[in-house]
Amino acid sequence: MPEPVIAGATVVPGHDGEAQLVVRVRYENGALGSVTLDAACARKLLEDCAAESAADLCGQPWQRLLDVLP
């Protein structure tokens, strides 16, 4: 059964000047959504996905994302 996947990620500045990661999620019906992760959550996501860069997150199941959310 298909599940939502990470479609991409972009670095953006947070309100406090720390870099954050906006992760785009593509749902089963093709719709796109986004979740903004603070630095700690983003680092954990990259680590959990064994990603060396934001590009490596593409195609990862969204469960990885759910796992790092507080």
Add this chain to the structure above:
Amino acid sequence: MLDLVIRGGRIVDGSGKPGFEGDLGIRDGRVQQAGGRLPESGAREIDARGRVVAPGFIDPHTHFDAQLLFDGQARPALEHGVTTVVHGNCSLSLAPLRAEHRAKLVRMFQQIEEMPNAAFEGAFEWTWQDFSEYVAALRGRLALNVAPLAGHSVIRLWVMGEDAQKRAATPDEIRAMQDLLRACLEAGAVGLSTSYVDVDENLFPVPSRFAHHEEIEALAAVLGEHGRMLQVVPEFYDTDITLARVDQLAELSLAHRIPTTFSPLFDSSAAPANVSRVLARVAEQAARGARVWPQVQTRPIDISFSLDQASLFFVTAPIWYLVMRLPHDEKLRALRDPGTRAALLKAAEPGGDTARFGRLRVRDSQDARLVGRSLAEVAAERGTTPAALMIDLSLAEDLGVHFLAANMGHEDPARIGPILANDLVHVGASDGGAHIQSFATYGDTGYLFSEFVRKGGHLSLERAVRKVTAETAQIWNLEGRGLLRQGQAADVVVFDAETIGRGEELPVRDMPGGGMRYTRSASGVEAVVVNGEVVYTSAGGYTEARPGVIATL
């Protein structure tokens, strides 16, 4: 004789109506006459021909809490024309605060607002616990007016002690918080601030985040007794949750007849629909009569980092991020390794080097000569590349050098201008006095005029003045301020409409203990008057006058 006459200026009175030529007469701290030609002379006169004479600007989102106790001028806010500040935002205020909770609060301020320890230790004497004692401590020190919020987190700490960060409150505790908030409001608090996102020094949620909604509802009921503000930091990183908070604030506003405001709301290329979706919901709620004011800042947002962290700044450059994730000593070895260094520099080329690294500025370094300078500039002097320079500077200081990538978000004037001009948007969220070692939180009003009035034309001069004066006073119920009309408080700024702006961001070491902060000087502001007294002129600098008051009393 009048106390002060400002002659011949273009009076932009804060109402939004077209400006008009005339004199402004002031007596006993209040406007006596705005417009026409005054035959009476003043004990002091200011020649304002060719200049705009406007109400002093009001900054609704600052963290000058500590600074006001050792710098009653809140430098450099005053020289930018800001004559009233709201502090105590984001659930944190210096009162009410029991002596045993001071250390805890200082650590939270340091974590959330990046206030240095020296700003709290030895820079002032803690002479208060309750809100009225705090207000008394402020009196006589102030060159500008203040409207202090009472912080929800400290109210919880006062009532619940350590349990404030463990659980929901009992009905008795909620009643005690209501009584405490009521006392704060009677002592001059302009409202209550709360936060749904902030964490303490241990990355643990601040006390306000343990409140159940019935606690917020009960406190809002007390705000309703006084018609005072509820300020909220919502989950601004997620549009859908922010929309839910807008709805929640609207219900509180309608039920208790209170104004509410939330911040920050900012534009990002990564979430381009965020602002429009939130504003659409705010408009829906406004149509129901709810007062929910989103605060939007004027200035762009920066990213700051050092190579000591695995900053996400590098996450789009695989080898850089890989190296940054290494533990400290391994990272030092990798950066010194010729092979790794060559790979890093190769990854920074072509094109990416100057574009990505060259724009970076040195934010903090033991070598004060470097601070504030761009990597491109220094690299050119030294015959190297910005990326190589960043590595070398970092290695020289055990990775302690901090860098700044400016204008990384909320940076497109064509998108920001219309947002600021929106009738439902509250211009604010400056964070004045916070994040002082990361970036300058001053000059947002000057930037409003230079970028969005003069350059972009998104707002007329009169509309921009109204936004940061009468409209802000109305939103916050600051009676008698924000307009240049007879009987109003004589808070005035005289500026050159052609040159008002913000200066370059510069590091200075003027904090207690010689601490560093980033600051900006003003341009185009020629005189600032608070309650009828001149507190700053571009020609003479700051004066010794301390006419500031608690704006709610």
